[in-house]
Amino acid sequence: MSILYTNHISDSIGGCVLKERYDRIFLLDDTQTHKHCLPLLADWVAANDAEVLTMEAGDVAKNLDTLARIWQQLTEKGASRHSLLVNLGGGVVTDLGGFAAATFKRGIEFINIPTTLLSMVDAAVGGKTGINFAGLKNEIGAFCPAAHVVIDTVFLRTLDNANICSGYAEMLKHALLHNAEMWADHLQQDLQHPDYEALGRLVQQSIDVKERIVSQDPHEKGLRKALNLGHTFGHAFESLALSQGRPVLHGYAVAWGIVCELYLSAVLLGFPTAHLHQTVRFIRETYGHLSFTCKDYDRLLDYIRHDKKNVGGQVNFTLLADIGQIRLDCHASREQICEALDFLREG
Ligand code: GLY
Numbered sequence: 158m159s160i161l162y163t164n165h166i167s168d169s170i171g172g173c174v175l176k177e178r179y180d181r182i183f184l185l186d187d188t189q190t191h192k193h194c195l196p197l198l199a200d201w202v203a204a205n206d207a208e209v210l211t212m213e214a215g216d217v218a219k220n221l222d223t224l225a226r227i228w229q230q231l232t233e234k235g236a237s238r239h240s241l242l243v244n245l246g247g248g249v250v251t252d253l254g255g256f257a258a259a260t261f262k263r264g265i266e267f268i269n270i271p272t273t274l275l276s277m278v279d280a281a282v283g284g285k286t287g288i289n290f291a292g293l294k295n296e297i298g299a300f301c302p303a304a305h306v307v308i309d310t311v312f313l314r315t316l317d318n319a320n321i322c323s324g325y326a327e328m329l330k331h332a333l334l335h336n337a338e339m340w341a342d343h344l345q346q347d348l349q350h351p352d353y354e355a356l357g358r359l360v361q362q363s364i365d366v367k368e369r370i371v372s373q374d375p376h377e378k379g380l381r382k383a384l385n386l387g388h389t390f391g392h393a394f395e396s397l398a399l400s401q402g403r404p405v406l407h408g409y410a411v412a413w414g415i416v417c418e419l420y421l422s423a424v425l426l427g428f429p430t431a432h433l434h435q436t437v438r439f440i441r442e443t444y445g446h447l448s449f450t451c452k453d454y455d456r457l458l459d460y461i462r463h464d465k466k467n468v469g470g471q472v473n474f475t476l477l478a479d480i481g482q483i484r485l486d487c488h489a490s491r492e493q494i495c496e497a498l499d500f501l502r503e504g
Pocket of ligand 1: 279282283384385
Protein backbone atom coordinates (compact mmCIF):
# COMPACT_ATOMS: atom_id res chain seq x y z
CA MET A 158 0.00 0.00 0.00
CA SER A 159 1.26 3.52 -0.68
CA ILE A 160 0.15 6.77 0.84
CA LEU A 161 0.20 9.84 -1.32
CA TYR A 162 -0.01 13.37 0.10
CA THR A 163 -1.17 16.06 -2.25
CA ASN A 164 -2.64 19.54 -2.53
CA HIS A 165 -4.09 18.82 -5.91
CA ILE A 166 -6.19 15.71 -5.85
CA SER A 167 -7.26 15.69 -9.48
CA ASP A 168 -3.66 15.73 -10.80
CA SER A 169 -2.22 13.41 -8.15
CA ILE A 170 -4.77 10.68 -8.57
CA GLY A 171 -3.83 10.53 -12.24
CA GLY A 172 -0.27 9.78 -11.13
CA CYS A 173 -1.18 6.83 -8.95
CA VAL A 174 -4.06 5.39 -11.00
CA LEU A 175 -2.53 4.19 -14.24
CA LYS A 176 -5.62 3.95 -16.41
CA GLU A 177 -4.18 1.19 -18.56
CA ARG A 178 -3.92 -1.17 -15.54
CA TYR A 179 -7.71 -1.32 -15.25
CA ASP A 180 -10.48 -2.16 -17.70
CA ARG A 181 -13.04 0.02 -15.87
CA ILE A 182 -12.85 2.54 -13.06
CA PHE A 183 -15.67 2.98 -10.53
CA LEU A 184 -15.93 5.68 -7.89
CA LEU A 185 -18.03 5.26 -4.75
CA ASP A 186 -19.14 8.38 -2.88
CA ASP A 187 -22.09 9.28 -0.64
CA THR A 188 -24.73 11.96 -0.98
CA GLN A 189 -22.56 14.41 1.00
CA THR A 190 -19.20 13.81 -0.69
CA HIS A 191 -21.00 13.69 -4.05
CA LYS A 192 -22.01 17.29 -3.46
CA HIS A 193 -18.96 18.70 -1.65
CA CYS A 194 -15.94 16.63 -2.74
CA LEU A 195 -16.60 15.00 -6.11
CA PRO A 196 -16.43 18.38 -7.95
CA LEU A 197 -12.71 18.50 -7.09
CA LEU A 198 -12.28 15.26 -9.04
CA ALA A 199 -14.59 16.12 -11.93
CA ASP A 200 -11.79 16.41 -14.54
CA TRP A 201 -10.26 13.10 -13.55
CA VAL A 202 -13.67 11.35 -13.52
CA ALA A 203 -14.44 12.64 -17.01
CA ALA A 204 -10.98 11.82 -18.41
CA ASN A 205 -11.18 8.26 -17.08
CA ASP A 206 -14.80 7.65 -17.93
CA ALA A 207 -15.22 6.61 -14.30
CA GLU A 208 -18.67 5.33 -13.32
CA VAL A 209 -19.87 7.09 -10.15
CA LEU A 210 -21.89 5.06 -7.61
CA THR A 211 -23.49 7.05 -4.80
CA MET A 212 -24.67 5.61 -1.47
CA GLU A 213 -26.64 7.25 1.34
CA ALA A 214 -24.52 9.18 3.84
CA GLY A 215 -24.15 8.11 7.48
CA ASP A 216 -23.57 5.05 9.61
CA VAL A 217 -27.16 3.82 9.11
CA ALA A 218 -26.24 3.06 5.48
CA LYS A 219 -23.25 0.89 6.44
CA ASN A 220 -25.24 -2.29 6.03
CA LEU A 221 -25.78 -5.39 3.94
CA ASP A 222 -28.45 -3.75 1.73
CA THR A 223 -26.10 -0.97 0.67
CA LEU A 224 -23.29 -3.47 0.13
CA ALA A 225 -25.55 -5.67 -2.01
CA ARG A 226 -26.55 -2.63 -4.08
CA ILE A 227 -22.87 -1.84 -4.76
CA TRP A 228 -22.17 -5.47 -5.77
CA GLN A 229 -25.29 -5.33 -8.00
CA GLN A 230 -24.23 -2.10 -9.69
CA LEU A 231 -20.69 -3.37 -10.23
CA THR A 232 -22.13 -6.49 -11.85
CA GLU A 233 -24.67 -4.62 -14.01
CA LYS A 234 -22.13 -2.05 -15.15
CA GLY A 235 -19.66 -4.70 -16.22
CA ALA A 236 -16.96 -4.58 -13.51
CA SER A 237 -14.39 -7.35 -13.82
CA ARG A 238 -11.50 -8.71 -11.77
CA HIS A 239 -9.40 -6.00 -13.47
CA SER A 240 -11.58 -3.05 -12.48
CA LEU A 241 -10.75 -0.48 -9.82
CA LEU A 242 -12.96 1.01 -7.11
CA VAL A 243 -12.09 4.46 -5.77
CA ASN A 244 -13.72 5.26 -2.41
CA LEU A 245 -14.31 8.97 -1.84
CA GLY A 246 -15.66 9.71 1.62
CA GLY A 247 -15.40 9.28 5.36
CA GLY A 248 -15.02 6.03 7.27
CA VAL A 249 -18.41 4.63 6.23
CA VAL A 250 -17.56 4.90 2.52
CA THR A 251 -13.97 3.63 2.86
CA ASP A 252 -15.01 0.73 5.14
CA LEU A 253 -18.00 -0.35 3.04
CA GLY A 254 -16.36 0.37 -0.31
CA GLY A 255 -13.23 -1.47 0.82
CA PHE A 256 -15.30 -4.50 1.79
CA ALA A 257 -17.24 -4.38 -1.50
CA ALA A 258 -13.91 -4.38 -3.36
CA ALA A 259 -12.36 -7.05 -1.12
CA THR A 260 -15.24 -9.44 -1.89
CA PHE A 261 -16.32 -8.63 -5.47
CA LYS A 262 -15.08 -11.46 -7.70
CA ARG A 263 -12.88 -12.48 -4.73
CA GLY A 264 -11.24 -9.10 -4.66
CA ILE A 265 -10.54 -6.13 -6.90
CA GLU A 266 -8.10 -3.27 -6.23
CA PHE A 267 -9.34 -0.20 -4.44
CA ILE A 268 -8.08 3.25 -3.56
CA ASN A 269 -9.22 5.32 -0.59
CA ILE A 270 -9.56 9.08 -0.77
CA PRO A 271 -10.62 9.97 2.79
CA THR A 272 -12.50 13.25 3.12
CA THR A 273 -12.82 13.56 6.91
CA LEU A 274 -10.04 13.97 9.44
CA LEU A 275 -11.21 10.83 11.23
CA SER A 276 -10.99 8.71 8.09
CA MET A 277 -7.61 10.21 7.04
CA VAL A 278 -5.89 9.26 10.27
CA ASP A 279 -7.80 6.09 11.03
CA ALA A 280 -10.41 4.34 8.87
CA ALA A 281 -8.82 4.71 5.43
CA VAL A 282 -5.44 3.39 6.56
CA GLY A 283 -4.67 -0.04 7.95
CA GLY A 284 -6.81 -2.42 5.91
CA LYS A 285 -9.89 -2.84 8.12
CA THR A 286 -13.00 -3.01 5.92
CA GLY A 287 -16.56 -3.99 6.79
CA ILE A 288 -20.18 -3.25 7.56
CA ASN A 289 -22.49 -3.23 10.60
CA PHE A 290 -24.65 -6.32 11.01
CA ALA A 291 -27.39 -7.51 13.40
CA GLY A 292 -27.15 -4.26 15.37
CA LEU A 293 -23.40 -4.69 15.91
CA LYS A 294 -20.82 -2.27 14.56
CA ASN A 295 -18.28 -3.58 12.05
CA GLU A 296 -19.47 -7.13 12.72
CA ILE A 297 -18.77 -8.43 9.20
CA GLY A 298 -15.61 -7.50 7.35
CA ALA A 299 -12.15 -8.39 6.16
CA PHE A 300 -8.61 -7.17 6.53
CA CYS A 301 -7.75 -5.90 3.05
CA PRO A 302 -5.50 -2.88 2.50
CA ALA A 303 -6.19 -0.28 -0.18
CA ALA A 304 -3.71 -0.25 -3.06
CA HIS A 305 -3.22 3.48 -2.41
CA VAL A 306 -4.52 6.04 0.05
CA VAL A 307 -4.55 9.60 -1.28
CA ILE A 308 -4.60 12.33 1.35
CA ASP A 309 -5.58 15.86 0.33
CA THR A 310 -5.98 18.10 3.35
CA VAL A 311 -8.02 20.53 1.24
CA PHE A 312 -10.98 18.36 2.26
CA LEU A 313 -10.42 19.42 5.89
CA ARG A 314 -11.63 22.87 4.92
CA THR A 315 -15.04 21.36 4.10
CA LEU A 316 -15.44 20.08 7.70
CA ASP A 317 -17.13 21.78 10.64
CA ASN A 318 -15.28 22.26 13.91
CA ALA A 319 -16.91 19.27 15.63
CA ASN A 320 -15.66 16.93 12.90
CA ILE A 321 -12.15 18.40 13.10
CA CYS A 322 -12.17 17.80 16.88
CA SER A 323 -13.55 14.29 16.41
CA GLY A 324 -10.71 13.23 14.08
CA TYR A 325 -8.18 14.99 16.26
CA ALA A 326 -8.93 12.64 19.19
CA GLU A 327 -7.46 9.75 17.17
CA MET A 328 -4.42 11.93 16.41
CA LEU A 329 -3.97 12.69 20.11
CA LYS A 330 -4.17 8.93 20.73
CA HIS A 331 -1.42 8.29 18.16
CA ALA A 332 0.72 11.00 19.79
CA LEU A 333 0.28 9.42 23.25
CA LEU A 334 1.30 6.05 21.79
CA HIS A 335 4.35 7.57 20.09
CA ASN A 336 6.42 10.07 22.08
CA ALA A 337 6.39 13.13 24.33
CA GLU A 338 7.41 15.55 21.57
CA MET A 339 4.48 14.59 19.33
CA TRP A 340 2.13 14.66 22.34
CA ALA A 341 3.27 18.18 23.35
CA ASP A 342 2.82 19.42 19.75
CA HIS A 343 -0.74 18.11 19.75
CA LEU A 344 -1.64 19.87 23.00
CA GLN A 345 -0.56 23.19 21.49
CA GLN A 346 -3.07 23.28 18.63
CA ASP A 347 -6.05 25.61 18.86
CA LEU A 348 -8.78 23.59 17.18
CA GLN A 349 -11.27 26.46 17.33
CA HIS A 350 -9.06 28.29 14.81
CA PRO A 351 -7.28 25.47 12.97
CA ASP A 352 -3.95 26.17 11.31
CA TYR A 353 -4.54 23.94 8.28
CA GLU A 354 -0.83 23.84 7.33
CA ALA A 355 0.15 22.62 10.79
CA LEU A 356 -2.79 20.22 10.84
CA GLY A 357 -1.65 18.75 7.52
CA ARG A 358 1.82 18.06 8.98
CA LEU A 359 0.34 16.43 12.09
CA VAL A 360 -1.93 14.30 9.88
CA GLN A 361 1.17 12.89 8.17
CA GLN A 362 2.86 12.12 11.48
CA SER A 363 -0.31 10.50 12.74
CA ILE A 364 -0.66 8.24 9.70
CA ASP A 365 3.04 7.29 10.05
CA VAL A 366 2.43 6.16 13.64
CA LYS A 367 -0.60 4.10 12.65
CA GLU A 368 1.19 2.61 9.64
CA ARG A 369 4.21 1.61 11.73
CA ILE A 370 1.98 -0.22 14.22
CA VAL A 371 -0.20 -1.88 11.56
CA SER A 372 2.80 -3.03 9.50
CA GLN A 373 4.08 -4.96 12.54
CA ASP A 374 0.71 -6.54 13.32
CA PRO A 375 -1.81 -6.18 10.45
CA HIS A 376 -4.32 -8.66 11.91
CA GLU A 377 -4.41 -7.31 15.47
CA LYS A 378 -2.90 -10.28 17.25
CA GLY A 379 -0.74 -8.10 19.49
CA LEU A 380 0.72 -4.62 19.00
CA ARG A 381 -2.20 -3.30 16.91
CA LYS A 382 -4.32 -3.53 20.08
CA ALA A 383 -2.42 -0.38 21.12
CA LEU A 384 -4.73 1.52 18.75
CA ASN A 385 -7.58 0.69 21.13
CA LEU A 386 -6.31 3.23 23.68
CA GLY A 387 -9.35 5.24 24.80
CA HIS A 388 -11.75 2.97 22.95
CA THR A 389 -12.85 0.52 25.68
CA PHE A 390 -14.46 3.35 27.66
CA GLY A 391 -15.02 5.33 24.45
CA HIS A 392 -17.28 2.73 22.84
CA ALA A 393 -19.26 2.47 26.09
CA PHE A 394 -19.81 6.27 26.12
CA GLU A 395 -20.83 6.17 22.45
CA SER A 396 -23.35 3.38 23.15
CA LEU A 397 -24.75 5.09 26.26
CA ALA A 398 -25.21 8.42 24.48
CA LEU A 399 -26.85 6.69 21.50
CA SER A 400 -29.22 4.72 23.75
CA GLN A 401 -30.25 8.00 25.41
CA GLY A 402 -31.06 9.56 22.04
CA ARG A 403 -28.19 12.08 22.13
CA PRO A 404 -25.50 10.50 19.94
CA VAL A 405 -21.95 11.87 20.15
CA LEU A 406 -19.26 11.89 17.47
CA HIS A 407 -16.86 8.96 17.75
CA GLY A 408 -13.80 11.09 18.50
CA TYR A 409 -15.51 12.86 21.40
CA ALA A 410 -16.27 9.49 23.01
CA VAL A 411 -12.65 8.42 22.41
CA ALA A 412 -11.33 11.63 24.00
CA TRP A 413 -13.41 11.01 27.14
CA GLY A 414 -12.27 7.37 27.01
CA ILE A 415 -8.65 8.56 26.95
CA VAL A 416 -9.28 10.51 30.18
CA CYS A 417 -10.54 7.33 31.93
CA GLU A 418 -7.83 5.10 30.51
CA LEU A 419 -5.02 7.52 31.42
CA TYR A 420 -6.48 7.64 34.93
CA LEU A 421 -6.26 3.82 35.07
CA SER A 422 -2.74 4.08 33.61
CA ALA A 423 -1.74 6.40 36.48
CA VAL A 424 -3.30 4.15 39.15
CA LEU A 425 -2.11 0.81 37.76
CA LEU A 426 1.13 1.65 35.94
CA GLY A 427 2.37 4.94 37.40
CA PHE A 428 1.64 7.05 34.28
CA PRO A 429 2.98 10.49 35.37
CA THR A 430 0.27 12.64 36.92
CA ALA A 431 1.62 15.83 35.28
CA HIS A 432 1.09 14.25 31.83
CA LEU A 433 -2.34 13.04 32.93
CA HIS A 434 -3.46 16.49 34.05
CA GLN A 435 -2.10 18.31 30.98
CA THR A 436 -3.89 15.86 28.67
CA VAL A 437 -7.12 16.04 30.64
CA ARG A 438 -7.07 19.86 30.59
CA PHE A 439 -6.76 19.85 26.78
CA ILE A 440 -9.55 17.29 26.42
CA ARG A 441 -11.89 19.21 28.75
CA GLU A 442 -11.27 22.48 26.90
CA THR A 443 -11.71 20.90 23.47
CA TYR A 444 -14.41 18.27 23.99
CA GLY A 445 -16.35 19.57 27.00
CA HIS A 446 -18.16 17.08 29.21
CA LEU A 447 -20.31 14.02 28.69
CA SER A 448 -23.20 14.37 31.09
CA PHE A 449 -23.90 11.15 32.97
CA THR A 450 -24.48 10.19 36.61
CA CYS A 451 -23.53 7.29 38.85
CA LYS A 452 -26.94 5.78 37.95
CA ASP A 453 -25.42 5.12 34.48
CA TYR A 454 -22.42 3.19 35.84
CA ASP A 455 -24.00 -0.30 35.68
CA ARG A 456 -25.00 0.30 32.08
CA LEU A 457 -21.52 1.56 31.20
CA LEU A 458 -19.90 -1.43 32.95
CA ASP A 459 -22.17 -3.68 30.93
CA TYR A 460 -21.08 -2.06 27.67
CA ILE A 461 -17.43 -2.31 28.74
CA ARG A 462 -17.83 -6.01 29.59
CA HIS A 463 -19.39 -6.71 26.19
CA ASP A 464 -16.69 -4.91 24.18
CA LYS A 465 -15.79 -7.19 21.28
CA LYS A 466 -12.07 -6.91 22.05
CA ASN A 467 -12.49 -8.77 25.35
CA VAL A 468 -11.38 -12.38 25.60
CA GLY A 469 -12.95 -15.02 27.85
CA GLY A 470 -15.09 -12.49 29.73
CA GLN A 471 -11.98 -10.54 30.81
CA VAL A 472 -11.96 -6.80 29.97
CA ASN A 473 -8.73 -5.88 28.19
CA PHE A 474 -7.46 -2.32 28.29
CA THR A 475 -4.56 -0.78 26.40
CA LEU A 476 -2.80 1.47 28.94
CA LEU A 477 0.42 3.48 29.14
CA ALA A 478 3.23 3.40 31.72
CA ASP A 479 4.28 6.77 30.23
CA ILE A 480 3.86 8.49 26.87
CA GLY A 481 5.04 5.97 24.26
CA GLN A 482 5.27 3.12 26.79
CA ILE A 483 2.42 0.86 25.71
CA ARG A 484 1.04 -1.94 27.86
CA LEU A 485 -1.48 -4.30 26.24
CA ASP A 486 -4.14 -6.52 27.84
CA CYS A 487 -4.24 -4.70 31.20
CA HIS A 488 -6.96 -5.49 33.73
CA ALA A 489 -8.77 -3.26 36.21
CA SER A 490 -11.22 -4.06 39.02
CA ARG A 491 -14.84 -2.89 38.99
CA GLU A 492 -13.93 -0.34 41.69
CA GLN A 493 -11.05 1.06 39.63
CA ILE A 494 -13.29 1.35 36.56
CA CYS A 495 -15.88 3.24 38.65
CA GLU A 496 -13.13 5.51 40.04
CA ALA A 497 -12.08 6.29 36.46
CA LEU A 498 -15.70 7.27 35.68
CA ASP A 499 -15.76 9.46 38.82
CA PHE A 500 -12.53 11.11 37.65
CA LEU A 501 -14.07 11.95 34.26
CA ARG A 502 -17.29 13.25 35.84
CA GLU A 503 -15.82 15.28 38.65
CA GLY A 504 -12.53 16.56 37.30
N1 GLY B 1 -9.08 1.77 14.35
C1 GLY B 1 -8.11 0.96 14.96
C2 GLY B 1 -7.43 0.07 13.98
O1 GLY B 1 -7.43 0.31 12.79
O2 GLY B 1 -6.89 -0.91 14.40
